[in-house]
Amino acid sequence: MLFLTILTTKLLAFLIKLFGLGSGGTWPGHVALRLYPNVLSDSGISPSLGTILVSGTNGKTTTTKMLCHVLRGKGLVVTTNASGANLTNGIASALLLGNSLFSKRRADYAVLEVDEFALPSVLTQMKVEGVVLLNLSRDQLDRYGETDLILERWEKSVNESDINCVVLDKSFKYFSEMRFTSGVQVVDTQDIPEGALPAELKERFHAKNIKAVLATLSFLGIPFEEAALLLADFQAAYGRGEVIGSGGINFHLFLAKNPASLAANLKVFEEKKNDFDAVLFILNDNIPDGRDVSWIYDVEPSLVLSACTGKEVYVSGVRGFDMAVRLDYAGVSFPQKNVSVSVPEIIEHIKNKSSVKNVAVFPNYSAMLDFRKMLVGRKIL
Amino acid sequence: MNKLSIGYLYKDELNLYGDNGNIEVLAARCLRRDIECEIVLINKGKLSAYDRLSGVNLLFMGGGPDSSQKSIYRDFLEEKEPFVRDYVASGKTGLFVCGSYQLMGDYYRSADGTELKGLGIFKAHTVHFGKNKPRCIGNVRARLNNQISSDSVFKSTDFLGEEVLGFENHGGRTYLDAGVKPFAHVTYGHGNNSEDATEGIVEGNCIGTYFHGPVLAKNPHLADYLIAKALDVNELPKLNDALTTASYTASKKLR
Numbered sequence: 309m310l311f312l313t314i315l316t317t318k319l320l321a322f323l324i325k326l327f328g329l330g331s332g333g334t335w336p337g338h339v340a341l342r343l344y345p346n347v348l349s350d351s352g353i354s355p356s357l358g359t360i361l362v363s364g365t366n367g368k369t370t371t372t373k374m375l376c377h378v379l380r381g382k383g384l385v386v387t388t389n390a391s392g393a394n395l396t397n398g399i400a401s402a403l404l405l406g407n408s409l410f411s412k413r414r415a416d417y418a419v420l421e422v423d424e425f426a427l428p429s430v431l432t433q434m435k436v437e438g439v440v441l442l443n444l445s446r447d448q449l450d451r452y453g454e455t456d457l458i459l460e461r462w463e464k465s466v467n468e469s470d471i472n473c474v475v476l477d478k479s480f481k482y483f484s485e486m487r488f489t490s491g492v493q494v495v496d497t498q499d500i501p502e503g504a505l506p507a508e509l510k511e512r513f514h515a516k517n518i519k520a521v522l523a524t525l526s527f528l529g530i531p532f533e534e535a536a537l538l539l540a541d542f543q544a545a546y547g548r549g550e551v552i553g554s555g556g557i558n559f560h561l562f563l564a565k566n567p568a569s570l571a572a573n574l575k576v577f578e579e580k581k582n583d584f585d586a587v588l589f590i591l592n593d594n595i596p597d598g599r600d601v602s603w604i605y606d607v608e609p610s611l612v613l614s615a616c617t618g619k620e621v622y623v624s625g626v627r628g629f630d631m632a633v634r635l636d637y638a639g640v641s642f643p644q645k646n647v648s649v650s651v652p653e654i655i656e657h658i659k660n661k662s663s664v665k666n667v668a669v670f671p672n673y674s675a676m677l678d679f680r681k682m683l684v685g686r687k688i689l
Numbered sequence: 690m691n692k693l694s695i696g697y698l699y700k701d702e703l704n705l706y707g708d709n710g711n712i713e714v715l716a717a718r719c720l721r722r723d724i725e726c727e728i729v730l731i732n733k734g735k736l737s738a739y740d741r742l743s744g745v746n747l748l749f750m751g752g753g754p755d756s757s758q759k760s761i762y763r764d765f766l767e768e769k770e771p772f773v774r775d776y777v778a779s780g781k782t783g784l785f786v787c788g789s790y791q792l793m794g795d796y797y798r799s800a801d802g803t804e805l806k807g808l809g810i811f812k813a814h815t816v817h818f819g820k821n822k823p824r825c826i827g828n829v830r831a832r833l834n835n836q837i838s839s840d841s842v843f844k845s846t847d848f849l850g851e852e853v854l855g856f857e858n859h860g861g862r863t864y865l866d867a868g869v870k871p872f873a874h875v876t877y878g879h880g881n882n883s884e885d886a887t888e889g890i891v892e893g894n895c896i897g898t899y900f901h902g903p904v905l906a907k908n909p910h911l912a913d914y915l916i917a918k919a920l921d922v923n924e925l926p927k928l929n930d931a932l933t934t935a936s937y938t939a940s941k942k943l944r
Contacts, residue, residue, distance in 0.1 A: 456756050593943075599827060600856045602902025605710030629936035633906055634710075636932055637717045644932055649939065 310352040313344040317404040333393030337401030348396070348433040353403045355387060355415040359434065360524060361422045363462075364442025366569050367517040368394065368421040369545045371442060374513075374521045375419045378530065381538035384416040394423045399430060424458055428465035438473035438527060439466065440520050443480060445568045459486065466492060475523045477516055495523045504532040506539055512549060514572060554683045555659045557667060560584070561679070564670040565597065567606035574607070574615045577668050586620035586658065586667045590651060590675035591631040597672050601627045609638035616640040620664055623647045624654040625675050651675075651682060691920045692725035696745035698769070699753075699761045700730050703789060706858070708751030710903030711784070714912050715747065722926045724916070733764045736772055747919040748776055752787030752901055762805070765792060770808055776895075777810050782919040783895035786904065790889065790897035791815045791861055811890050811897050812866040813881075822862065822883075828943045829857045829878025829900065831888040834870050837914070845924045846913040852876065853908045854940045855900030863899075865890060872896050877944075894918055907940060909933045 317336040324335060340347055347353065362372045372388060379386045387406030389398050399420050406415050422430050424444065431439070441462065444455050459482055466474060467489045478484040478496040488494055497519040505518050518539075525535045544550055550561045562577060564570035577584070593599050612635060621642035623632040632647045648654050658664055671679050697712055712728060719726035729741050736742065753761075765773075773793075777783065785793050793811040796804045800819025807814075831853055837843050838851045853873055862882035865871060871881065872889025880888035880899065889898035896915075898904065905912040909930060917925050 456754055600706065600858065600902070602707035602710070602856060605707030605713065605903045605906065606704075609713060629932075629939045630907075633933055633936045634903075637710075637713050637906065639717075644935070647932070647935075 309344050310347070310350050313340050313347055314353075314404050314407055316340065316343060317401065321401070321405055333390040333401055334395070334397045335401075336405065337393075337397035337399065340400050340404055341397060346433075347400055347404070348430070349435075351435070353407055354435055355406075355418045357384075357416045358437030358528075359418040359420065360438050360440065360528075361420055361427065361430065361436055362440045362442065362520075363422045363424055363427045364440075365424065365445045365566060366572075367442045367514060367520075370513060370548055371440060371517045371520055372419055372421040373545050374517070374539060374542055375524060377542050378521070378525055378535050378538040379417055379419065379528075382530070382534075385413075387415040387418040387420075389420050394421045395426045396430060396433075399426075428461045431465040431469045431471070436469060436471050438475065438524060439471060440524055441474065441476040441483065442517065442520060443477070443568070444482060445566060455482070463487065473524075473527050475520055475527065477520070493527070495527055497523045499523075500532075504536065506536045509536075509539055509542065512544065552680065552683045554655075557659060557665060559588075559667050559669050559679075559683065561676060562668060562670050563673070563676050564589075565673045567603045570604075570670065571607050571611060573670060574611045577615055578611075581615070581619075584619060584666045584668045585664045586622060586661075587616055588622040588624065588654065588658070588667050588669045589628075589631045589635070590669065590671040590679060591623075591625040591627040592672055592675045592678070593627045594674040597674050601630050604631060604634045612638040613640055616642075619668075620661065621646060622654050622658060622667075624649065624651045625671070651679060655682065691746070691922075692727060693719050693916060693919055694741065694744045694746050695726065695728045696731050696742065696748045697728055698731045698748065698750040698789070699733070699757075699765075700751075701732065702757040702761050703751040703753040705751070705753045705757070705788075706856075706902035708786060708902060711749060711751070711786075711905040711912075714903065714905040714909070715916060718909070718912055718916060718928065721928050724920070731769070733761060734768065736768055742772065745776070746781055746921075747915060748773070748781065748783035748895070750783075750785050750789035752789060758788045758792070762792070766806070766808065773808060774810055777893055780893045781895075782915055784905075784915060785811075785895065785897045787859060787899055787901045790899065791859075791863065793897055794863065797861060811892050812869045813863050813890055813897075815861040815863045817861045824858065824860045825862070825879035825883055825899070826858045827856070827878055828940075829855050829875065829880065829888070830941070831873035831875045831878070831880060831900075833873050834891060836870055836891060837872075840914075842917045842923055843910075843914050846917050847910045848927075848930060849908070849910040849934065849937050852941070853900065853904075853911055854937065854943075855898075855904050855907055856902060857899045858901060859899050863890075872898050907937070909937070 317340045320336040362368050376386045376388050389402035463486050473493045475495045476483045479498050500519040500522050522532050548563050552559045562573035564573050593601050628649050716726045791797050792807050794807045794813040795809045797815045798804050800817045833851045870891045871887035872891050875886045875888050
C-alpha cells in the first residue's frame with residue numbers, strides 16, 4: 309500500500325510541476341490521505357533518526373528552516389515541508405515525496421512546521437521524537453476558537469503520545485502552566501544562555517526562535533557552539549527580511565500577520581529606519597489571514613506612529629482602509645491618495661515617486677504571497 | 690464644554706480583539722475637537738479605591754477569552770454590581786461588548802446546562818448550544834434601532850447613516866426579553882442569535898453589542914453619538930472624516 313501511495317504522490321507532484329498546476333505542497337498529500345488514510349502512521353515513511361515538529365503562532369517557518377539548515381550542515385538528510393503547507397496534507401506530501409521508491413535510503417530527520425490547530429491530530433497519527441512549541445497568540449481566533457482550548461488540546465495530545473521531548477519557553481505564563489507526563493523531557497528555552505546565541509543572527513532574527521533552535525539541537529546531541537557555527541550563513545525564509553528589487557526600488561518584506569509579528573517587526577524596522585524612505589502596509593482578510601482584522605488595534609499606537617514618522621506612508625490590501633484609519637488614529641499623517649485597495653495601483657504610485665528608493669513593506673500572510681507574485685511573477689507555494 | 694471621562698472596566702483582562710481601539714478612537718475624536726478626555730481604569734478590587742468614579746460619563750467594558758471572563762466574574766458581580774446598576778439606571782452612557790454584554794444579562798447557560806448568573810441589568814439571557822449550533826462568526830451589518838436613529842443627538846452628529854458595521858465572533862446566542870429594544874436590526878450576519886434579526890440591546894443610554902473589537906473605529910458616527918450623549922450636548926464640531934467615510938463605504942461591501 310505504501311509503495312502505491314508513494315508512487316501516486318510522486319506522479320501527481322511531477323504532473324503538477326510539469327503543467328504548473330499550483331499547489332504541489334498540499335495536493336499530492338491530500339490524495340495520498342484519501343488513498344491510504346493511515347499513511348502518516350506507516351513506519352515505512354518515518355525518518356531513521358526521528359521527526360521534530362514545530363508549532364506556534366509566530367516563527368514556525370524560520371525556526372523550522374534554521375533546524376534544517378544546521379542538520380543539513382552536518383551532512384544529514386532532512387525532509388521538511390514548504391511554508392504554508394503545514395496541515396496534515398502538506399505533512400503527508402513532504403514525508404512521501406522525501407521517500408525514495410526503490411532504495412532503502414531514508415531521510416535521517418524530518419523537521420516539519422505544523423499548524424497550531426492541526427498539531428494534536430498529527431501527534432496522534434505519527435511517531436514523533438520532539439515538538440517545539442514557540443508561542444500562542446490570538447492569531448486567527450475566528451478560525452480556531454480560543455487559545456485556552458488549543459493549549460488544552462496540545463497538552464492532552466502530547467501526554468497521549470510517546471513523544472520524548474517538548475521544547476518551550478516558560479517565560480510565557482500559559483506554557484509554564486502546562487503539565488506533562490513524566491516520560492516527557494521538558495526543555496525550557498529560558499535556560500539557554502544569551503552568550504550561546506550568534507550575535508550576527510540575533511540582529512536579524514528573534515532571540516526566542518534562535519533559543520528554541522539551540523535547545524532542540526542540544527536535545528539531538530548537537531552542542532551550542534557547533535550549532536552556532538553552522539547557523540552563521542543562514543538565510544531568511546520568504547517574506548521574512550527578504551528584499552525584492554523592482555523598477556529601481558527595493559522592497560524589504562517584514563511579514564506582519566498578527567499583533568505579535570507586527571510589533572516585533574516594527575521594532576526591527578525602528579533599528580534600521582534610516583535605510584528607508586517609505587513604509588507600505590498591506591492588509592487582507594482572506595481565510596489564511598483570519599477574516600477578522602480587529603487585531604491591528606492590539607499593537608501599541610506609539611510604535612506605529614514612531615515607525616511612520618518622517619517616512620512616506622502607503623496603505624493597501626482588501627482591508628487597506630481599516631489599516632489607514634488605524635494609522636490615522638495613531639497620529640500618522642499621509643495623503644488619502646496613498647491609500648488604495650488595489651496593490652498594483654499602489655506599486656505604480658510608489659514607482660512614480662522619484663524620491664522613494666527603499667520601501668519597508670508590512671504585509672499580512674496572503675498579502676505577502678500576492679505581493680511577491682506581483683513583483684517576482686510567480687507564487688512560492 | 691464638559692470633559693469626557695471614560696470608565697474602562699478590566700482593561701487588563703477584557704481586551705481580546707483590539708477593544709483598546711475604542712478608547713483610542715473616543716480619545717482621538719475628543720482631542721481633535723479640543724474636548725478634554727480622561728480615562729479612568731477600573732480594575733479588580735474595592736470600588737472605594739477610586740475617587741473619580743462619580744465623574745465617569747462613558748462606561749466601557751470589552752470582551753475576553755473564557756479564562757479572563759472567569760477571572761473577573763466574582764469581582765464584577767460582588768464589587769462592581771452596585772456601581773454599574775446605579776450608573777445604568779441614572780441614564781448615563783455606556784458600551785458593553787461581546788462577553789461583557791453577556792455578563793450584563795440575566796444568565797449564561799453553557800452547553801452542559803450549567804447556568805452562570807449575570808448582573809441582570811440587561812433584560813436578556815444567553816444560551817450556548819454546544820456543537821448543535823455553530824459559532825456566529827463573520828462580518829456583520831445592522832440598522833440602528835429607531836430610539837437611537839431618531840434621537841436628535843444622533844441626527845445632528847451623524848454623517849454616515851443608520852447602518853453600523855462590524856465583526857462578530859460568539860458561541861453564545863442571546864435572546865432579549867419581550868418588549869426590550871435591540872441596539873440594531875441585522876441586515877447581514879448573525880446578530881444576537883441568528884434567528885430574530887436583533888443585534889445587541891439598549892437599556893437607558895447603555896448599549897450591549899456583539900460588534901466586537903474596534904467597533905467605534907468602524908463606526909465613527911456611533912463614536913460621536915456616544916461622546917455627545919455622554920457630554921449631554923446636542924452637537925459636536927465637525928471633523929475631517931474623509932478617510933473614515935471612505936473606510937465605512939468600503940466596509941459596507943464586505944461579505
